[in-house]
Amino acid sequence: MSSRQRTSDDLRAVAEALRSHDRFFIVTHENPDGDALGSLLAMKLGLDRLGKDIVTFLPGESGIPSDLSLLQLEGLQRELPADATKRVLLALDCANAARMGAAAELLGRVPLSIDxxxxxDNTRFGMINLVLDGASSTGEIVAGILEELGVELTREIAEPIYVALMTDTGRFGYTNTTPEAHDLAAKLLRAGVDPRRVFQEIYERVALAHLKLVGRAEERAAVYEGGRLIISYLLRSDFEDFGVGEEYAEGIIDRLRAVDGTEMAGMIREPPEPPGSPRRVSLRASHDEIDVSAIARKRGGGGHRQAAGFSSDESIDAIVEFIRSEFVQATRAAARP
Ligand SMILES: [Mn+2]
Structure with missing residues (x-):
């Protein structure tokens, strides 16, 4: 079976499952980004229109990133509701079950699970799995599902999909910016999305404290291996100094990667809450030869080839050393004929 054939079968299987059930529990990953929350909201609004009974859930402790406050996420649950096991579990943008946090325990206890x-590197943990690694974003896949279901693309539904698409492609700048991504963007604009307003809401409402936090991370950036590797870090005390949460560190990694000559960037941070939580590490590659998800997996994390992350209880120095040695190995392997 060709992969295109399999893809459309999976899409039809998901659409059929959504059509034939009535109660859903939609989950995305902890420390959510624009794709996670945009996909979740678009799917919820789409299924609402089909008259389905929907509960949405965000695992973990982290707040909603302030730059995503345009997403109308009323009703989003942070604790597992008692009736969750009676609902179809629909996981969006989760590469593995652990990304669903507390919702992972529902697997095997729900009537149906859809991934x-x-x-x-998705582990296909659902009973039905629609994993399209060529899709720019989970939002793009959600758009395809809603289209298959015949849900009208209203402005209300198009906007969160646009948020997912724009943020996951790095404002249409990463390698996942495919013709399909731009085709979808055009469709979303035709549905009434105002790209200028969405851009402003997400990227041009920066709190001064956020700017200062970014400044501190930039100040601390250090380069290694002749400038091909750049790493910075934020301490718990930095977040305390500016009175901001960990979600404000989002995006700093992309500023590091933008430095001329950078092949790989690393950003280490100590989450201010809850106390004693492990350090979190984001990795970015700027070309195809380095697979940062393979590096992240060595420490129990994961992600995409060019954007991945992991958690660690090691010291910042030890994490820097790990990243350096992995970078050297990865680039040496890439240079091999
Ligand atoms: Mn995504």
Whole structure:
């Protein structure tokens, strides 16, 4: 069976499952980004229109990133509701079950579980899996599902999909910016999305404290291996100094990667809450030869080839050393004829 054939079968299987059930529990990953929350909201609004009974859930402790406050997430649950096991579990943008946090324990206890994602290392933990690693974003897959279901693409539904698409492609700048991504963007604009307003809401409402936090991380950036590797870090005390949460560190990694000559960037941070939580590490590659998800997996994390992350209880120095040695190995392997 060709992969195109399999893809459309999976899409039809998901659409059929959504059509034939009535109660859903939609989950995305902890420390959510624009794709996670945009996909979740678009799917919820789409299924609402089909008259389905929907509960949405965000695992973990982290707040909603302030730059995503345009998403109308009323009703989003942070604790597992008692009736969750009676609902169809629909996981969006989760590469593995652990990404669902507390919702992972529902697997095997729900009538049906559906895994919709675009991470190439997705473990296919659902009973139905629609994993399209060529899709720019989970939002793009959600758009395809809603189209298959015949749900009208209203402005209300198009906007969160646009948020997912724009943020996951790095404002249409990463390698996942495919013709399909731009085709979808055009469709979303035709549905009434105002790209200028969405851009402003997400990227041009920066709190001064956020700017200062970014400044501190930039100040601390250090380069290694002749400038091909760049790493910075934020301490718990930095977040305390500016009175901001960990979600404000989002995006710093992309500023590091933008430095001329950078092949790989690493950003280490100590989450201010809850106390004693492990350090979190984001990795970015700027070309195809380095697979940062393979590096992250060595420490129990994962992600995409060019954007991945992991958690660690090691010291910052030890994490820097790990990243350096992995970078050297990865680039040496890439240079091999
Ligand atoms: Mn995504």
């Amino acid at each position: 919709v994602d675009h991470h190439h």
